[in-house]
Amino acid sequence: GESVGLHLPTLSVQEGDNSIINCAYSNSASDYFIWYKQESGKGPQFIIDIRSNMDKRQGQRVTVLLNKTVKHLSLQIAATQPGDSAVYFCAEQTGYGNKLVFGAGTILRVKS
Amino acid sequence: EPEVTQTPSHQVTQMGQEVILRCVPISNHLYFYWYRQILGQKVEFLVSFYNNEISEKSEIFDDQFSVERPDGSNFTLKIRSTKLEDSAMYFCASSARAGGLNEQYFGPGTRLTVT
Numbered sequence: 001g002e003s004v005g006l007h008l009p010t011l012s013v014q015e016g017d018n019s020i021i022n023c024a025y026s027n028s029a030s031d032y033f034i035w036y037k038q039e040s041g042k043g044p045q046f047i048i049d050i051r052s053n054m055d056k057r058q059g060q061r062v063t064v065l066l067n068k069t070v071k072h073l074s075l076q077i078a079a080t081q082p083g084d085s086a087v088y089f090c091a092e093q094t095g096y097g098n099k100l101v102f103g104a105g106t107i108l109r110v111k112s
Numbered sequence: 113e114p115e116v117t118q119t120p121s122h123q124v125t126q127m128g129q130e131v132i133l134r135c136v137p138i139s140n141h142l143y144f145y146w147y148r149q150i151l152g153q154k155v156e157f158l159v160s161f162y163n164n165e166i167s168e169k170s171e172i173f174d175d176q177f178s179v180e181r182p183d184g185s186n187f188t189l190k191i192r193s194t195k196l197e198d199s200a201m202y203f204c205a206s207s208a209r210a211g212g213l214n215e216q217y218f219g220p221g222t223r224l225t226v227t
Binding site for chain 1: 145210
């Protein structure tokens with residue numbers, strides 16, 4: 001499956017609990033940040049994004065927090081569900097360039 | 113909902129052979145991308161393409177790689193002479209515009225295995 005060969009940090013949470021996934025980004029000039037979800041055998045799926053002039057953005061059950069001082073990004077998932085089990089990647093983009101630079105990823109496992 | 117599609121889902125090839133990976137981006141998108149993900153590693157940018165030319169490429173995208181938009185719908189990645197280390201998942205993505213807050217939509221990927 002997807003996890004074979006992966007040596008990523010793993011977050012295990014109980015169904016219904018809140019999850020917080022963290023990411024440290026590298027480029028202080030990056031001005032656009034995105035969280036992607038990748039399920040087994042699928043491509044990255046957009047979850048939520050945020051521009052550098054914001055420190056918080058909320059979506060449906062998800063919140064992204066940006067701390068530019070320490071170059072840290074977090075994804076909060078409320079009331080985590082089994083369907084949230086996946087690998088989560090943060091990605092950054094600079095200026096008007098199109099290239100996304102992805103972080104290493106975190107495996108989220110939801111226990112029922 | 114419109115989606116990016118990729119073919120084949122899995123390609124097995126021998127070292128030194130040429131492969132072409134195919135993608136159909138979302139129809140009204142203008143920017144196209146290839147990324148790859150070696151098993152157990154993060155997703156890496158290869159190349160971006162706009163207005164029938166490469167707009168940016170990474171160090172990975174050397175002379176063995178090329179991209180083409182042969183018609184109004186397909187976007188292809190060619191690897192001329194595959195190496196073992198080219199084995200990876202290759203993802204195509206597209207976006208309506210460039211820059212921030214212009215979501216890149218990813219396809220399901222092609223798993224390339226070089227033997």
